[in-house]
Amino acid sequence: MSDPVLVVEGVGVGLSGREILHDVGFGIQPGEFIGLIGSNGAGKTTLLRLILGLQKPSSGVVTVGGRRPGRGGEIIGYLPQKVALDADLPLRARDVVALGLDGQKLGLPLPSVSKRALVDEMLAAVGASEFADVRVGLLSGGQQQRVLIAHALISGPRLLLLDEPLANLDIRSAQEIVELLARVCRERNIAVLLSAHDLNPLLPVMDRIVYLAGGRALCGTSDEVVRSEVLTKLYGRRVDVLRVEGRVLVVAGPEVDETHGHDEP
């Protein structure tokens, strides 16, 4: 096995007395596709921020490509949950992708043939060539996600983090985005860590799953993790997992146990 691109070991995060993450640990190998699954408030965004180095853990260690996050961050590509793409924004799809290449540099962007070729190639890879010259604010949700994926990938990362990229997409666009990610990242041997509250769109492409509930995490294949007895232990209350024609439903059990509470806000 090659060196992992990401290692999370015994990570805990406390915020004003409340424990957001507790003893979370897992690793990602190059080229793996990992779904980070959990309901709202389960700590998905916090975990991604730790990996990006935007936040420090209270305990435990995060290593990205053998280093602490936030220093050699160039090996991570990132797609945040909230990106402000107003109709007013005077940026075409290709401008947003170009910013992924040199957005951290000072001074004016100078046009160059090699840069344009790189941007064109990246736009083609995510199927965004047709709307390369349209303002990003005027594109549909799925088209915007393609542009942002190209923005995140153009600098050649080894690990791609996506925070709820499917949240505002219809079922068909979500499926297209997942297939696109799986294809492009497999071709380039880029590991993917994608957070979502519904694991179903990811089932065909996911290698493994990191399941977050109440600040605790379980890692394994979806067959290992998404089982009634495993999730019941994780949630600390009865949870039923129903499988219907290849789809998975995770449902809270009938009795409500007040002492353990529920992780949703």
Added chain:
Amino acid sequence: MNGALHLLFAPGLFGSAPVRTAIIVGALVAAVSGLVGVFTVIRRQSFAGHALADLGAVGGSAAFLLGISQLWGFVGAGILAAGLMEVVGIKRVQGRDVATGIVFGFGLGLTALFLYWDTTLPGASNAAISVLFGSLFVIDAGVIPLVLLLSVVACAIILVCYRWLLTDSLSQDLAAVRHIPVRLTGILFLVALALAVELSALTIGAVLSTALLIGPAAAALRLTRRVGRAILVAIGIGVGSTWLGILISYDSYYWFDAHHNWPVSFCIVAVVFIAYLLSGLTLPLRAARLRRSEIVL
């Protein structure tokens, strides 16, 4: 032909020293406002622009009492206010309507007090008009080098931080992950914004300065889909409106045999407003183009 030219450019227009100063200073200030204005609209900070204008007026009106030049008063108070906003946090300021309104109200109250005291000083009887509504035709030509210097500083900040500002406007987290110093970028932008607003406070007044900041930029963003072009168009609209405003104001002396100039600040802001309205005419065109492109997609 000569008659037509005379109708357009009233006699003595280019021979007049105050008009020449107005043309130079007005163009510089409009260019800076155009450049900074595009990023102000993109970053949704026009509110900060208003705040800086209101608080800058306190300095502009105090300048007469302190015996310093009005521009130094505006700029000093503007930079101070920008620093304060950075410490408190723009988002927090924006979120607290009531507290913010009261602080700005108090700022304008101080301006009123200083302007009242100003009227008791010899030679400062016009202070109120000049602070609130500008003094483009009575600017001392000696101030041109300072205006030029401050303009260069504001433009340099924007041009150097160009890509930082754009990445940051997409998402702060995205910028931070790319090792862009997000906070420093915000501070530098506030300084550029303060300089642009206070320079236009000198020419068209503290009350009207944000019109020159936001108007041309908003019109330009309707007309083009690229940042570079939007900046050039905004500068063009700003400088054009300023010059046209100067011309209208100067010529208006001879209209209706009134022998009074229309205020130059009004003329400039009116032209900016008309430019903004005209830019709206392109919206149906753009919608049609978008519909066509959707069919292709």
